[in-house]
Amino acid sequence: MSDETLQRTIRDAxxxxxxxxxxxxxxxxxxxxxxxxxxxxxxxxxxxxxxxHMGPAFDDSFARFLEExxxxxxxxxxxxxxxxxxxxxxxxxxxxxxxxxxxxRHEMASFAVSTVPHLAEPKAEEVALDRALLFxxxxxxxxxxxxxxxxxxxxxxxDVALLYYRDDAHALxxxxxxxxxxxxxxxxxxxxLQQAIAxxxxxxxxxxxxxxxxxxARLLADLGERGILLGAR
Numbered sequence: 746m747s748d749e750t751l752q753r754t755i756r757d758a759x760x761x762x763x764x765x766x767x768x769x770x771x772x773x774x775x776x777x778x779x780x781x782x783x784x785x786x787x788x789x790x791x792x793x794x795x796x797x798h799m800g801p802a803f804d805d806s807f808a809r810f811l812e813e814x815x816x817x818x819x820x821x822x823x824x825x826x827x828x829x830x831x832x833x834x835x836x837x838x839x840x841x842x843x844x845x846x847x848x849x850r851h852e853m854a855s856f857a858v859s860t861v862p863h864l865a866e867p868k869a870e871e872v873a874l875d876r877a878l879l880f881x882x883x884x885x886x887x888x889x890x891x892x893x894x895x896x897x898x899x900x901x902x903x904d905v906a907l908l909y910y911r912d913d914a915h916a917l918x919x920x921x922x923x924x925x926x927x928x929x930x931x932x933x934x935x936x937x938l939q940q941a942i943a944x945x946x947x948x949x950x951x952x953x954x955x956x957x958x959x960x961x962a963r964l965l966a967d968l969g970e971r972g973i974l975l976g977a978r
Contacts, residue, residue, distance in 0.1 A: 760811045784816065784824055791825040791856050795849040798898065799841065806832050822860070829853055844891040844900050851893045851907070858885050858909040859917045869976030872965065874939040876977035884973055885909045886922070886931060894919055910973050924949045925957075926964055938977070
C-alpha cells in the first residue's frame with residue numbers, strides 16, 4: 746500500500762460516517778473516536794443552542810461535514826466557523842427553520858467577539874463631520890431575519906441589526922440597533938460622518954432634520970461612554 750493510499754484510507758476511517766476498518770488495525774477505531782470527540786467537543790460547546798433546537802439533525806449534519814468537507818483549519822477554535830459556513834446552504838435546502846441559521850451565526854459572532862485579541866488602537870481624533878469615525882476594533886455588526894438574541898422559541902421573524910462589543914470588564918454585550926443606526930455605523934468608518942449620515946438617512950427613509958441629528962448625537966455619545974466609539978480617524 747502506497748503512502749498516499751494509506752493516508753487516504755486513514756482519513757476515510759476517521760472522517761467517514763460509516764468507515765470500513767478491514768484494511769486497518771483495530772486501534773484505528775480508537776484514534777477515530779479520539780479525533781471525532783475532539784472536533785465534536787468544540788463544535789457542540791460553541792453552538793449549544795443551535796444543537797439543542799436542531800436535535801439529532803445537528804449531529805447528522807456535522808457527521809456529513811466531516812465526511813464531505815472536513816476541517817481545513819489548523820486551529821480547533823475555527824472548526825465551528827467552517828462548519829457553519831458549510832452547513833448554512835445545506836440547512837436551507839434541507840428545510841431547517843430559517844431562524845436556526847441566524848442562531849448559529851449569532852453564536853459564532855458572540856464567540857468571535859468574546860475571544861478576539863484586543864489590538865492596539867490607532868490615535869483617535871476629535872469627532873467631526875468631515876472625518877470618518879473610529880470604532881473599537883472588537884466591535885462587530887451582524888444582521889439577522891429573526892430576534893435571535895432574546896429567549897423566545899421560535900424567535901419572532903423581524904429584521905434585526907446587532908452590535909457586538911466587550912465592556913470594560915471584557916464581558917460580551919450586544920445592542921440592537923435601529924435601521925438608521927445600523928446603516929450609519931456600517932458606513933461611518935469608511936466615509937466622512939456628514940456623508941454617512943446623509944446616505945444612511947436616504948437609505949432608511951428617515952428625514953435628516955434637527956430631531957434626527959439630535960438622536961444621532963445621543964447615539965454617538967452613548968457609544969463613546971461604552972467604549973465602542975473612540976473618536977474620528
